[in-house]
Amino acid sequence: xxxxxxxxxxxxxxxxxxxxxxxxxxxxxxxxxxxxxxxxxxxxxxxxxxxxxxxxxxxxxxxxxxxxxxxxxxxxxxxxxxxxxxxxxxxxxxxxxxxxxxxxxxxxxxxxxxxxxxxxxxxxxxxxxxxxxxxxxxxxxxxxxxxxxxxxxxxxxxxxxxxxxxxxxxxxxxxxxxxxxxxxxxxxxxxxxxxxxxxxxxxxxxxxxxxxxxxxxxxxxxxxxxxxxxxxxxxxxxxxxxxxxxxxxxxxxxxxxxxxxxxxxxxxxxxxxxxxxxxxxxxxxxxxxxxxxxxxxxxxxxxxxxxxxxxxxxxxxxxxxxxxxxxxxxxxxxxxxxxxxxxxxxxxxxxxxxxxxxxxxxxxxxxxxxxxxxxxxxxxxxxxxxxxxxxxxxxxxxxxxxxxxxxxxxxxxxxxxxxxxxxxxxxxxxxxxxxx
Amino acid sequence: xxxxxxxxxxxxxxxxxxxxxxxxxxxxxxxxxxxxxxxxxxxxxxxxxxxxxxxxxxxxxxxxxxxxxxxxxxxxxxxxxxxxxxxxxxxxxxxxxxxxxxxxxxxxxxxxxxxxxxxxxxxxxxxxxxxxxxxxxxxxxxxxxxxxxxxxxxxxxxxxxxxxxxxxxxxxxxxxxxxxxxxxxxxxxxxxxxxxxxxxxxxxxxxxxxxxxxxxxxxxxxxxxxxxxxxxxxxxxxxxxxxxxxxxxxxxxxxxxxxxxxxxxxxxxxxxxxxxxxxxxxxxxxxxxxxxxxxxxxxxxxxxxxxxxxxxxxxxxxxxxxxxxxxxxxxxxxxxxxxxxxxxxxxxxxxxxxxxxxxxxxxxxxxxxxxxxxxxxxxxxxx
Numbered sequence: 034x035x036x037x038x039x040x041x042x043x044x045x046x047x048x049x050x051x052x053x054x055x056x057x058x059x060x061x062x063x064x065x066x067x068x069x070x071x072x073x074x075x076x077x078x079x080x081x082x083x084x085x086x087x088x089x090x091x092x093x094x095x096x097x098x099x100x101x102x103x104x105x106x107x108x109x110x111x112x113x114x115x116x117x118x119x120x121x122x123x124x125x126x127x128x129x130x131x132x133x134x135x136x137x138x139x140x141x142x143x144x145x146x147x148x149x150x151x152x153x154x155x156x157x158x159x160x161x162x163x164x165x166x167x168x169x170x171x172x173x174x175x176x177x178x179x180x181x182x183x184x185x186x187x188x189x190x191x192x193x194x195x196x197x198x199x200x201x202x203x204x205x206x207x208x209x210x211x212x213x214x215x216x217x218x219x220x221x222x223x224x225x226x227x228x229x230x231x232x233x234x235x236x237x238x239x240x241x242x243x244x245x246x247x248x249x250x251x252x253x254x255x256x257x258x259x260x261x262x263x264x265x266x267x268x269x270x271x272x273x274x275x276x277x278x279x280x281x282x283x284x285x286x287x288x289x290x291x292x293x294x295x296x297x298x299x300x301x302x303x304x305x306x307x308x309x310x311x312x313x314x315x316x317x318x319x320x321x322x323x324x325x326x327x328x329x330x331x332x333x334x335x336x337x338x339x340x341x342x343x344x345x346x347x348x349x350x351x352x353x354x355x356x357x358x359x360x361x362x363x364x365x366x367x368x369x370x371x372x373x374x375x376x377x378x379x380x381x382x383x384x385x386x387x388x389x390x391x392x393x394x395x396x397x398x399x400x401x402x403x404x405x406x407x408x409x410x411x412x413x414x415x416x417x418x419x420x421x422x423x424x425x426x427x428x429x430x431x432x433x434x435x436x437x438x439x440x441x442x443x444x445x446x447x448x449x450x451x452x453x454x455x456x457x458x459x460x461x462x463x464x465x466x467x468x469x
Numbered sequence: 470x471x472x473x474x475x476x477x478x479x480x481x482x483x484x485x486x487x488x489x490x491x492x493x494x495x496x497x498x499x500x501x502x503x504x505x506x507x508x509x510x511x512x513x514x515x516x517x518x519x520x521x522x523x524x525x526x527x528x529x530x531x532x533x534x535x536x537x538x539x540x541x542x543x544x545x546x547x548x549x550x551x552x553x554x555x556x557x558x559x560x561x562x563x564x565x566x567x568x569x570x571x572x573x574x575x576x577x578x579x580x581x582x583x584x585x586x587x588x589x590x591x592x593x594x595x596x597x598x599x600x601x602x603x604x605x606x607x608x609x610x611x612x613x614x615x616x617x618x619x620x621x622x623x624x625x626x627x628x629x630x631x632x633x634x635x636x637x638x639x640x641x642x643x644x645x646x647x648x649x650x651x652x653x654x655x656x657x658x659x660x661x662x663x664x665x666x667x668x669x670x671x672x673x674x675x676x677x678x679x680x681x682x683x684x685x686x687x688x689x690x691x692x693x694x695x696x697x698x699x700x701x702x703x704x705x706x707x708x709x710x711x712x713x714x715x716x717x718x719x720x721x722x723x724x725x726x727x728x729x730x731x732x733x734x735x736x737x738x739x740x741x742x743x744x745x746x747x748x749x750x751x752x753x754x755x756x757x758x759x760x761x762x763x764x765x766x767x768x769x770x771x772x773x774x775x776x777x778x779x780x781x782x783x784x785x786x787x788x789x790x791x792x793x794x795x796x797x798x799x800x801x802x803x804x805x806x807x808x809x810x811x812x813x814x815x816x817x818x819x820x821x822x823x824x825x826x827x828x829x830x831x832x833x834x835x836x837x838x839x840x841x842x843x844x845x846x847x848x849x850x851x852x
Binding site for chain 1: 577621811
């Protein structure tokens with residue numbers, strides 16, 4: 034009871050107080066002369082984003098023992114857990130946060146000392162390291178009652194989560210989505226649907242509650258709406274100049290990943306969409322001088338986002354779209370609140386990373402055309418095999434078929450030890466010079 | 470180790486005769502004599518009983534080891550598993566032209582991508598099939614899915630071969646593979662009673678990756694005579710777990726150092742030997758055999774279950790140390806290494822973790838580590 038009160042207070046009082054404190058500190062902070070920046074004016078919504086995510090993680094500190102807690106992969110149909118009152122924690126999002134804060138090497142060291150090879154996914158190493166050391170930029174992660182894993186983004190999450198299950202001794206629910214070569218076969222769809230029903234039974238047992246079909250339909254409706262709103266935010270960048278950068282999108286994606294199916298998520302994206310539309314009307318760009326528009330493929334390089342975007346923006350290059358952020362906008366069209374489990378089975382099976390390379394090529398072609406890009410950077414990500422295998426061919430096809438200039442940039446999404454900034458800078462500079 | 474019995478000498482003479490046959494010659498022979506089509510099969514788990522019942526020769530493609538055969542390996546980044554890179558190079562360079570199609574089991578992310586990269590973007594233009602085995606524990610949904618997936622694959626292969634899958638043929642194929650597994654298990658369990666070197670044993674077992682199963686069974690039956698009533702091998706027994714026994718020189722180094730493989734948990738070998746007797750009709754047995762195989766991370770079996778299996782294997786085999794032998798960048802195997810280390814450390818059993826490339830030779834560095842490990846085990850010291 035006390036724990037529940039702490040949890041509620043953290044969300045309703047503690048988090049708003051922290052946000053107010055942060056705003057107050059910001060106002061007091063001495064401001065120097067405005068720096069020369071290649072970027073457009075910062076998005077007002079970013080402040081709200083920080084509040085939202087701070088509140089999510091702050092409340093999470095008090096979640097275990099108060100409400101059921103699930104650690105969830107980013108592609109998991111989380112709306113099924115919402116009506117049961119789960120507090121969902123996304124280890125991938127947490128790992129990305131660690132990447133941005135540049136604390137991955139020390140966390141990964143701890144995981145590697147335990148025996149996890151450096152060649153394994155850096156998200157996994159980051160979170161295992163955080164678990165082993167208790168070190169996290171969010172204060173504390175709540176201990177899970179349930180591990181919820183969907184293989185639609187990779188098989189790696191399953192190896193990772195089964196190791197967590199063994200370590201933490203909590204149940205692991207799996208949604209195994211057969212990879213789609215061409216078309217999903219009827220028995221593949223039936224399999225995913227059946228697993229979702231099994232998931233409901235386990236989640237009900239863990240939470241001690243029965244799922245209310247109306248609440249499930251409502252969570253599904255909200256998830257669909259959130260996905261569509263996110264799609265509208267992204268689509269704003271089809272305008273010239275794009276009102277934000279694709280790299281902004283990497284940060285503003287957090288709510289659709291971690292708070293999908295909630296009012297807070299949708300309210301945030303309405304705010305963001307309205308601001309982006311306003312910027313489009315006023316002709317305000319994400320960078321001051323947009324001369325070339327680029328597409329980004331694969332996860333961001335979290336620890337170097339600012340570095341890369343600045344290098345490019347200074348020369349008039351803007352990433353206006355990314356296949357990664359687009360993935361969370363695509364799911365919405367297949368979700369149907371009238372058939373939450375059935376449609377979730379279809380929607381979550383058809384995410385970009387669970388479909389063949391023909392589909393991936395089609396998606397990149399479509400994005401390139403819709404966003405009118407003249408170049409692309411494919412991040413060859415050591416930590417993400419499903420995203421990276423095939424990129425060499427994709428690069429050739431995009432260049433040959435669409436006449437794009439394409440760069441394959443090797444890095445790692447979270448581990449700066451696999452990143453040579455000078456080398457990358459040389460490659461990016463040469464890439465930009467090719468547009469002259 | 471030399472030949473220790475006349476029966477073994479007979480087996481070796483027969484095996485040596487058969488061993489002169491290359492894969493390509495065997496594929497051609499099967500086509501000419503029996504009209505059988507051949508299917509290249511990528512690692513690891515596939516329904517071999519189904520292929521046999523449809524008169525399809527499975528020729529497994531574990532890379533092959535060595536430098537990539539052709540430039541197409543460069544289409545996959547160097548940080549990806551060499552089995553997959555080499556396989557693309559092999560397929561694209563015409564190395565597998567003798568077969569009629571390829572089957573890609575859904576083993577890991579990299580093989581999953583190869584299954585679209587080669588057929589869709591270049592490298593393989595003949596028929597291609599996928600086998601998407603379920604991941605995780607044997608839930609009702611997974612059992613139903615596996616049977617549906619097997620039936621779906623069977624329909625595709627019927628169209629491919631132009632043959633109908635007769636129930637009697639499926640039953641016969643099941644019996645054939647059950648018999649193969651029984652003898653493989655007996656050979657792997659023989660430990661010190663096996664009058665055969667590890668190099669010879671593994672060469673025999675790995676011929677099962679491409680021989681017609683009935684021919685392989687003949688060789689296995691003959692080799693059974695190498696199992697002696699009492700110990701004939703000396704040395705330190707070790708348990709080996711990993712993906713594939715490449716480079717095979719690892720076995721020679723173990724033997725030269727004074728050790729032998731008493732327990733095998735290679736994905737390519739021991740993890741595909743089904744020991745349980747499965748009941749029911751042919752389809753049910755096919756499904757049951759999948760779930761009855763030893764725990765394998767590529768099927769994402771429960772990690773605790775895998776650790777229990779390894780401990781049981783260690784105890785049953787009398788192994789005094791564990792060699793974890795992974796191929797570089799193999800995620801399913803690498804994710805289990807910390808649990809394996811912790812499991813055996815808690816029992817005071819030394820563990821050596823080796824990560825090798827898919828080369829034909831073992832590096833001097835790895836050889837030294839193996840020699841030192843065996844020396845330590847021989848001296849009876851803890852790790």
